[in-house]
Amino acid sequence: MALEIIWSPRALDNFHDIIAYLEETWSEQVTKAFVERTEKLLALIAKHPRIYRQISQKNSVREALITKHNFLIYKIYLDRIALLAVFDTRKHPKKTKIFFKPKR
Template sequence: MSYSIKWLPEAEITYALVIEYLEENWTSKEIDCFFDRTDEVINFIAQNPRQYIYSKKKDVFRAVITKHISLYYRIKSEEIELLIFWDTRQDPENLKV
Protein backbone atom coordinates (compact mmCIF):
# COMPACT_ATOMS: atom_id res chain seq x y z
CA MET A 1 0.00 0.00 0.00
CA SER A 2 1.31 3.40 -0.92
CA TYR A 3 0.26 6.43 1.11
CA SER A 4 -0.36 9.83 -0.46
CA ILE A 5 1.98 12.62 0.60
CA LYS A 6 0.74 16.01 1.78
CA TRP A 7 3.21 18.86 2.26
CA LEU A 8 2.06 21.13 5.08
CA PRO A 9 2.99 24.83 4.77
CA GLU A 10 5.72 24.60 7.44
CA ALA A 11 7.37 21.71 5.56
CA GLU A 12 7.33 23.74 2.32
CA ILE A 13 8.85 26.77 4.06
CA THR A 14 11.57 24.87 5.90
CA TYR A 15 12.45 22.85 2.77
CA ALA A 16 12.85 26.12 0.84
CA LEU A 17 15.09 27.48 3.62
CA VAL A 18 17.30 24.39 3.42
CA ILE A 19 17.59 24.79 -0.35
CA GLU A 20 18.38 28.49 0.04
CA TYR A 21 21.16 27.65 2.51
CA LEU A 22 22.56 24.97 0.19
CA GLU A 23 22.54 27.35 -2.77
CA GLU A 24 24.55 29.88 -0.78
CA ASN A 25 27.07 27.44 0.66
CA TRP A 26 27.32 24.30 -1.47
CA THR A 27 27.77 23.21 -5.08
CA SER A 28 25.00 22.32 -7.52
CA LYS A 29 26.15 18.68 -7.37
CA GLU A 30 25.58 18.60 -3.61
CA ILE A 31 22.21 20.28 -4.02
CA ASP A 32 21.20 17.66 -6.60
CA CYS A 33 22.26 14.94 -4.16
CA PHE A 34 20.07 16.51 -1.49
CA PHE A 35 17.09 16.62 -3.90
CA ASP A 36 17.64 12.97 -4.81
CA ARG A 37 17.99 11.88 -1.19
CA THR A 38 14.88 13.81 -0.15
CA ASP A 39 12.85 12.23 -2.97
CA GLU A 40 14.18 8.81 -2.02
CA VAL A 41 13.23 9.21 1.66
CA ILE A 42 9.76 10.55 0.83
CA ASN A 43 9.19 7.59 -1.49
CA PHE A 44 10.29 5.22 1.30
CA ILE A 45 7.90 6.97 3.68
CA ALA A 46 5.02 6.61 1.20
CA GLN A 47 5.67 2.87 0.91
CA ASN A 48 6.36 2.07 4.57
CA PRO A 49 5.89 5.06 6.89
CA ARG A 50 6.53 3.14 10.09
CA GLN A 51 10.11 2.29 9.18
CA TYR A 52 11.51 5.46 10.71
CA ILE A 53 11.98 6.64 14.29
CA TYR A 54 8.70 7.20 16.16
CA SER A 55 8.14 9.65 19.01
CA LYS A 56 5.22 8.45 21.09
CA LYS A 57 5.28 11.68 23.08
CA LYS A 58 4.68 13.85 19.99
CA ASP A 59 3.03 11.18 17.80
CA VAL A 60 5.38 11.94 14.89
CA PHE A 61 8.07 10.11 12.96
CA ARG A 62 11.56 11.36 12.10
CA ALA A 63 13.39 10.41 8.93
CA VAL A 64 17.03 11.40 8.53
CA ILE A 65 17.68 13.02 5.16
CA THR A 66 21.33 13.89 5.85
CA LYS A 67 23.33 13.99 9.06
CA HIS A 68 22.17 17.60 9.51
CA ILE A 69 18.60 17.52 8.14
CA SER A 70 15.68 15.46 9.42
CA LEU A 71 12.12 15.32 8.17
CA TYR A 72 9.28 15.06 10.66
CA TYR A 73 5.97 13.61 9.51
CA ARG A 74 2.68 12.21 10.76
CA ILE A 75 0.48 9.37 9.52
CA LYS A 76 -3.19 10.30 8.98
CA SER A 77 -5.22 7.22 7.90
CA GLU A 78 -4.06 6.82 4.26
CA GLU A 79 -2.11 10.06 4.03
CA ILE A 80 1.32 11.18 5.21
CA GLU A 81 1.62 14.78 6.38
CA LEU A 82 5.12 16.21 6.01
CA LEU A 83 5.46 18.58 8.96
CA ILE A 84 8.90 20.17 8.96
CA PHE A 85 12.46 19.84 7.71
CA TRP A 86 14.73 20.37 10.69
CA ASP A 87 18.41 21.29 10.82
CA THR A 88 19.67 19.12 13.68
CA ARG A 89 22.28 21.72 14.62
CA GLN A 90 19.51 23.98 15.92
CA ASP A 91 18.33 24.06 19.51
CA PRO A 92 15.79 21.21 19.87
CA GLU A 93 13.76 23.39 22.21
CA ASN A 94 12.76 25.42 19.13
CA LEU A 95 11.35 22.39 17.31
CA LYS A 96 7.57 22.81 17.15
CA VAL A 97 6.03 19.49 16.12
Protein backbone atom coordinates (compact mmCIF):
# COMPACT_ATOMS: atom_id res chain seq x y z
CA MET A 1 0.00 0.00 0.00
CA ALA A 2 1.30 3.42 -0.95
CA LEU A 3 1.91 6.02 1.73
CA GLU A 4 0.35 9.46 1.55
CA ILE A 5 2.69 12.21 0.39
CA ILE A 6 2.52 15.61 2.08
CA TRP A 7 4.24 18.68 0.62
CA SER A 8 5.81 21.06 3.12
CA PRO A 9 5.39 24.77 2.32
CA ARG A 10 9.16 24.99 1.63
CA ALA A 11 9.13 22.03 -0.77
CA LEU A 12 6.14 23.46 -2.62
CA ASP A 13 7.82 26.88 -2.90
CA ASN A 14 11.03 25.24 -4.14
CA PHE A 15 9.11 23.21 -6.72
CA HIS A 16 7.23 26.27 -8.02
CA ASP A 17 10.47 28.27 -8.19
CA ILE A 18 12.08 25.57 -10.32
CA ILE A 19 9.06 25.41 -12.61
CA ALA A 20 9.11 29.21 -13.00
CA TYR A 21 12.82 29.08 -13.84
CA LEU A 22 12.28 26.33 -16.41
CA GLU A 23 9.37 28.18 -18.02
CA GLU A 24 11.40 31.39 -18.22
CA THR A 25 14.72 29.92 -19.33
CA TRP A 26 13.86 26.71 -21.16
CA SER A 27 10.84 25.42 -23.03
CA GLU A 28 7.38 24.18 -22.17
CA GLN A 29 8.54 20.70 -23.15
CA VAL A 30 11.41 20.78 -20.62
CA THR A 31 9.05 22.05 -17.91
CA LYS A 32 6.50 19.34 -18.68
CA ALA A 33 9.21 16.65 -18.61
CA PHE A 34 10.39 17.87 -15.19
CA VAL A 35 6.86 17.77 -13.75
CA GLU A 36 6.22 14.30 -15.19
CA ARG A 37 9.53 12.98 -13.89
CA THR A 38 8.72 14.38 -10.43
CA GLU A 39 5.27 12.76 -10.46
CA LYS A 40 6.77 9.36 -11.38
CA LEU A 41 9.39 9.72 -8.66
CA LEU A 42 6.72 10.54 -6.06
CA ALA A 43 4.66 7.50 -7.08
CA LEU A 44 7.73 5.31 -6.67
CA ILE A 45 8.57 6.82 -3.27
CA ALA A 46 4.97 6.36 -2.09
CA LYS A 47 5.18 2.62 -2.86
CA HIS A 48 8.82 2.07 -1.87
CA PRO A 49 9.82 4.85 0.56
CA ARG A 50 13.22 3.39 1.47
CA ILE A 51 14.42 3.04 -2.12
CA TYR A 52 16.61 6.16 -2.01
CA ARG A 53 19.70 6.99 0.03
CA GLN A 54 19.29 7.91 3.69
CA ILE A 55 21.17 11.14 4.45
CA SER A 56 20.69 11.24 8.20
CA GLN A 57 21.65 8.53 10.69
CA LYS A 58 19.36 9.95 13.39
CA ASN A 59 16.10 10.07 11.40
CA SER A 60 14.67 8.74 8.18
CA VAL A 61 15.49 11.70 5.94
CA ARG A 62 16.37 10.64 2.40
CA GLU A 63 17.25 12.22 -0.92
CA ALA A 64 16.11 11.27 -4.40
CA LEU A 65 17.55 12.61 -7.63
CA ILE A 66 14.88 14.11 -9.92
CA THR A 67 17.27 15.39 -12.58
CA LYS A 68 20.99 16.04 -12.57
CA HIS A 69 20.17 19.56 -11.33
CA ASN A 70 17.41 18.82 -8.82
CA PHE A 71 16.88 16.46 -5.95
CA LEU A 72 14.13 15.87 -3.46
CA ILE A 73 14.59 15.69 0.31
CA TYR A 74 11.92 13.69 2.14
CA LYS A 75 11.23 12.12 5.50
CA ILE A 76 9.44 8.85 6.15
CA TYR A 77 6.87 8.63 8.93
CA LEU A 78 4.79 5.58 9.84
CA ASP A 79 1.72 6.67 7.87
CA ARG A 80 3.02 9.29 5.42
CA ILE A 81 5.97 10.80 3.61
CA ALA A 82 6.78 14.47 4.10
CA LEU A 83 8.50 16.28 1.25
CA LEU A 84 10.90 18.71 2.95
CA ALA A 85 12.58 20.44 0.00
CA VAL A 86 13.28 20.33 -3.69
CA PHE A 87 16.90 21.37 -3.96
CA ASP A 88 18.46 22.95 -7.05
CA THR A 89 22.11 21.86 -7.27
CA ARG A 90 23.01 24.91 -9.35
CA LYS A 91 22.58 27.20 -6.35
CA HIS A 92 25.50 27.91 -4.08
CA PRO A 93 25.03 25.85 -0.87
CA LYS A 94 25.53 28.85 1.42
CA LYS A 95 22.77 30.77 -0.36
CA THR A 96 20.17 28.05 0.10
CA LYS A 97 18.00 27.66 3.17
CA ILE A 98 18.52 24.74 5.48
CA PHE A 99 15.98 22.16 4.40
CA PHE A 100 15.77 20.29 7.68
CA LYS A 101 17.06 20.67 11.21
CA PRO A 102 18.06 17.58 13.14
CA LYS A 103 16.34 17.11 16.48
CA ARG A 104 18.53 17.53 19.50
